[in-house]
Amino acid sequence: MSTNCQMKPFQLFGLNWMSLLHTYGIGCILADEMGLGKTCQVISLMCHLVESYENDNSSHDARPWPNLIVVPPSTYNNWLAEFKKFAPSLSVAGYRGSQSERAEIAYEVEQDPEAYHVVLATYSQINSSTDIEAMRDCDLHAAIFDEGHKMKNPETKIYKDLRRIPSKWKMLLTGTPVQNNLLEMTSLLSFINPEIFEGHMESIRYIFSTKVSVRDVSNGAFLYSERVKRARTILEPFILQRRKDQVLSDMPQKTCTVVHCDMPSGQKPIYDEYEETFRMEPSQRAVKSKGRQNDQNNIWMQLRKAAIHPLLFRRHFTDKSVEEMGSILMDRLSQEELHQPDLKHLIQELKNSSDFELHLWCRDYPRLLKKFDYPPEAELESGKVQKLLELIDQYQKNGDRVLVFSKFSRVIEILREVLSTKDVDHRVLMGNTNVSERQTMIDEFNRDETIPVFLLTTGAGGTGINLTSANKVIIFDQSDNPQDDIQAENRAHRLGQKRDVEIIRLIARHTIEELVLKACQKKIELANKVTGAVEEVDQEAASENLEKEVRKMMEEQMTPP
Incomplete structure (x- = not known):
């Protein structure tokens, strides 16, 4: 090292x-909890294996390399940078590029395995049978998988594919608590130790199959917790899981604050309309939506968006103005530019768009469409946006720097426009941000103290990223799974942070967001009582579970005592 x-x-x-x-x-x-330096620990292990082998001339053990490390695309460049910084003597082969380029890299490792200590790959570029076969030919010593909770379900393609890669030893890294769902945990352990667990999976699944609902914290949870204690005794030798408060006595504090935002007059009627529809029976909703397909498809998501910003709907742009815009665009632009075969399809696309999406057309073609655009002040017609600007202004005066997370890419785009209009310097990282640009952007923000704001989608910026130069984290809108927001918080509250970190959750007052917050807090409370961790579920299931819980809360509010 x-x-x-x-x-x-x-x-x-x-x-x-x-x-x-x-x-x-x-x-x-x-x-280990996110922010405790798992990358550094793995790199130190790679160095230890190489140095121990090279210093023991009498060793008859097999050469402990090459070692495969598979990471998410968003953290690939950070891993490369950490290897160069902490282990410059190790030879790292970057397994990326086109299929032919990857094949060439794999061939070089296969022909001269002693020359490469590490093969660094991403999940997105090791997902084909060709890549799997290439890795099978590389005589790998170890296979290490970052964000290893991806292997929690043995029925998924990623689990089955990556399990086909042979290695003498396997390890998973995860900042997401693994002792939350015991069935999933045994799947992870079976992935890395098939010879130990595979023959006993049926017995283990039977023992761990009990589930507890969020609404039953006292009775069933107690019985389940006893099973968890016994299970942990069995499984503890295979897992090392530590929290910041356990190992870092000098770690800066993390405080959490809920800030309520009042909806302005232009937002509240839209929200009230969607809440009324949300409370209706499905048959009544279809009549109420008056044919707006998006409203019918997912009223739950529409209600969530209504609490955030009215520009996520089409209210400013009338059918007539949209039809005029379509005619102008069809007359002046090519089909290749429009991506639509005729005027009918183009107008339908525009009618299904939100005000902000239609604004982007006006912005991109100002000579043709500027007259149709909404006024600049429309972007401020959100209680959350108004509160965000107020907080950012305060932070800039105090020398604080802030990360702003939203689960919606479109919301991040709106915030980008708002900050640009207000001349607030910022950086943006979303799912469509080029992987090669991400680390450069992160390094620039960490290095340049004059950049006060970093906007990130929770999915793209919530894991594997170090942004300790910020000491404020604003959760602009909550994720369906509270674990996602906790991951986002830990982009700033992690090893290397010098200042106390404040987490601010913006909640639209008297809206469904208050119930979402309450439901997520219940989920965390239950998880802490039972297993000490929030259950990890896929996004669709998390959204469905949250909607059910909020509907129950609404029913309880409406039921007289």
């Missing part, structure tokens, strides 16, 4: 723990 890397005692413990299990050929899961 480079002298630039001064490992903390708990990280040295992690290195020794990984090394011990590696010595006995037992796969493991490093599940």
